[in-house]
Amino acid sequence: MLRMRHALSCWLVLTSWLLLAPLHAETSDEDRQAEMQAMADRIDALVQARLDAENIQPAPLASDGEFLRRVSLDLVGSIPTVAQTRAYLQDTAPDKRQKLVESLVHSPAHPTHMATTWRSLILEPTDDPLSLQNESGLQTWLRGKFAQNVRYDRLVEEFLTATQGNDGPGYFYAAQELKPELLAAETSRIFLGLRLECAQCHDHPFDRWKQHDFWGMAAFFAQLERPGDNNIGLARFDIVDRNRGEVTLPESDEVVPPAFPGTTVSYASLGGTRRQQLAIWMVSRDNPFMPRRAVNWAWSHMMGRGFVHPADDMSPQNKPSHPELLDELTTYFIRSGFDLRQLLQTIALTETYARSSEAVSQSQAPDELFARMAVKSLTPEQLFDALLKVGLLQPPNAMVENDPQRSQFVARMRTAGKDRTEFDTGMPQALAVMNGPPVSTATNVETSGLLKAMSAPFLSDEQRLNVLFLAAYSRTPNQQELDRYKQFLAEAEPDQQSAALGDVLWVLANSAEFMLNH
Numbered sequence: 001m002l003r004m005r006h007a008l009s010c011w012l013v014l015t016s017w018l019l020l021a022p023l024h025a026e027t028s029d030e031d032r033q034a035e036m037q038a039m040a041d042r043i044d045a046l047v048q049a050r051l052d053a054e055n056i057q058p059a060p061l062a063s064d065g066e067f068l069r070r071v072s073l074d075l076v077g078s079i080p081t082v083a084q085t086r087a088y089l090q091d092t093a094p095d096k097r098q099k100l101v102e103s104l105v106h107s108p109a110h111p112t113h114m115a116t117t118w119r120s121l122i123l124e125p126t127d128d129p130l131s132l133q134n135e136s137g138l139q140t141w142l143r144g145k146f147a148q149n150v151r152y153d154r155l156v157e158e159f160l161t162a163t164q165g166n167d168g169p170g171y172f173y174a175a176q177e178l179k180p181e182l183l184a185a186e187t188s189r190i191f192l193g194l195r196l197e198c199a200q201c202h203d204h205p206f207d208r209w210k211q212h213d214f215w216g217m218a219a220f221f222a223q224l225e226r227p228g229d230n231n232i233g234l235a236r237f238d239i240v241d242r243n244r245g246e247v248t249l250p251e252s253d254e255v256v257p258p259a260f261p262g263t264t265v266s267y268a269s270l271g272g273t274r275r276q277q278l279a280i281w282m283v284s285r286d287n288p289f290m291p292r293r294a295v296n297w298a299w300s301h302m303m304g305r306g307f308v309h310p311a312d313d314m315s316p317q318n319k320p321s322h323p324e325l326l327d328e329l330t331t332y333f334i335r336s337g338f339d340l341r342q343l344l345q346t347i348a349l350t351e352t353y354a355r356s357s358e359a360v361s362q363s364q365a366p367d368e369l370f371a372r373m374a375v376k377s378l379t380p381e382q383l384f385d386a387l388l389k390v391g392l393l394q395p396p397n398a399m400v401e402n403d404p405q406r407s408q409f410v411a412r413m414r415t416a417g418k419d420r421t422e423f424d425t426g427m428p429q430a431l432a433v434m435n436g437p438p439v440s441t442a443t444n445v446e447t448s449g450l451l452k453a454m455s456a457p458f459l460s461d462e463q464r465l466n467v468l469f470l471a472a473y474s475r476t477p478n479q480q481e482l483d484r485y486k487q488f489l490a491e492a493e494p495d496q497q498s499a500a501l502g503d504v505l506w507v508l509a510n511s512a513e514f515m516l517n518h
């Protein structure tokens with residue numbers, strides 16, 4: 001079994017490499033940068049063409065501080081430090097934005113953030129300690145793949161054909177209890193952008209999917225089992241592909257053979273186990289769903305919504321807002337060798353991504369036209385790490401994932417919705433931020449490294465306020481803010497100056513500008 005899987009994996013990698021080698025064998029860094037910029041320019045041209053057709057004026061470019069904070073949150077999952085912000089604001093080089101994006105995608109924090117993002121995409125949130133421990137295995141596996149910048153098609157193939165429980169994907173199968181119907185629904189949603197589960201009990205009333213489509217997909221997972229007495233609750237969860245096991249339509253004896261959704265390709269023409277057959281079809285260059293789903297995810301991650309919205313509902317009935325752009329960006333992604341990092345980097349280089357989030361007129365343009373940047377709420381992980389960075393309680397880019405305080409905060413701030421442009425945070429979450437750690441620690445003069453540094457006697461109130469605003473917002477205060485907070489500090493008793501600074505930081509950390517990615 002292992003020999004067959006290894007042979008299949010080698011065949012997949014070799015075939016893909018041979019197909020793509022002419023495009024990348026001699027590509028220099030300069031040529032690669034030129035390719036990315038050309039694609040970024042093409043994206044901007046197609047988005048602008050749609051805006052012109054609708055007679056809509058796009059928002060102006062965001063300020064340097066806004067862009068720095070936004071791209072840092074999107075690519076490395078945290079806000080920049082004061083030193084990083086100052087350096088970027090003072091940089092006058094015309095290509096500083098390109099250099100910033102390049103440095104971020106090659107930062108050690110980038111694969112960590114991508115792993116956290118994809119773990120949340122793959123698994124439903126949980127507060128169970130054992131489940132959280134098992135989730136960390138998937139987090140570690142994903143981080144390793146993103147750190148190596150493994151081809152996306154290769155990542156999908158490894159995920160679909162995982163057998164050993166100490167490999168991260170093994171826990172995904174455990175979380176779905178090895179049930180074919182659950183595995184079919186989730187893998188279709190995650191990697192194909194198809195919500196086939198709506199056809200589980202009957203033909204979809206509004207879409208093309210039939211019951212046979214759903215159960216044909218489920219049949220690829222019908223021959224899985226745990227070897228021996230392997231316990232489903234253990235962190236190690238091995239999987240065996242048998243040569244027996246079928247699925248039937250609900251309330252009938254009709255056996256449904258494996259079938260790829262939306263295509264007439266026969267699985268019988270492919271070798272290997274059923275999961276390997278599914279992987280071969282799914283990572284094919286001409287797969288009608290997988291590459292487009294990856295591109296739509298990347299656009300949604302960076303822009304707040306995909307060309308198709310919701311991003312995991314790419315049914316043929318759910319038309320994209322920019323079909324030509326989705327097609328061209330998908331072709332670009334395939335030609336790049338399924339390079340997800342390059343795809344994100346390319347989007348970050350566009351003028352579309354760099355636009356301000358402020359409304360440009362009273363009659364707001366529809367969100368799907370991307371006339372301005374969408375405002376996104378921070379994920380619980382992003383918010384926690386941003387608060388720690390403001391308080392200087394840990395080194396920059398250090399992600400203490402197993403910290404109980406971090407886990408408790410993330411659990412309290414977690415919401416049911418996954419759309420970051422919808423703000424469903426309620427009173428319990430707000431109180432957790434306003435009164436609980438780490439905010440109370442970061443704004444306490446006795447424990448905040450930032451506030452202790454601000455107590456130096458040679459610093460003026462204006463200089464102190466500049467530092468606090470740079471830390472929280474990646475910008476300096478405007479004149480109105482400066483005047484108001486200077487007056488607040490001036491009215492404080494001499495022995496309460498540090499406490500007053502803590503109050504200012506508390507206000508900044510609890511503001512919408514801090515808790516949103518804009």
